[in-house]
Amino acid sequence: MDSGAVYSVVPGAILRKLGLRPYRTETFTLADGTKVKRKVGDAYFEINGSRGPAPVIFGEKGDESLLGVTTLESLGLVLDPFKRALRPMRFLLA
Numbered sequence: 001m002d003s004g005a006v007y008s009v010v011p012g013a014i015l016r017k018l019g020l021r022p023y024r025t026e027t028f029t030l031a032d033g034t035k036v037k038r039k040v041g042d043a044y045f046e047i048n049g050s051r052g053p054a055p056v057i058f059g060e061k062g063d064e065s066l067l068g069v070t071t072l073e074s075l076g077l078v079l080d081p082f083k084r085a086l087r088p089m090r091f092l093l094a
Contacts, residue, residue, distance in 0.1 A: 004031075005068040007040065012058035015043065022058050038063075047086070050075040 022039030039058040052074035
């Protein structure tokens with residue numbers, strides 16, 4: 001988990017084996033300021049019984065797999081940064 005990442009990263013080879021295909025290429029900025037281009041598609045995630053769709057980056061060699069905030073929100077989860085644990089999200093209807 002990376003509390004600063006927006007999208008999740010999964011190795012592209014795994015996503016392709018699952019039959020997923022990217023639909024666009026985006027430029028992302030790494031923590032050190034380096035810019036990289038990666039393919040993006042959609043995936044369906046499931047963690048501890050929570051399920052939902054979210055955009056996913058097709059990771060390349062050297063990329064770390066991670067869960068981004070968009071995926072966590074889709075699953076109704078938030079990251080507790082102090083305990084580095086996932087917690088259910090409070091849903092507010094205003």
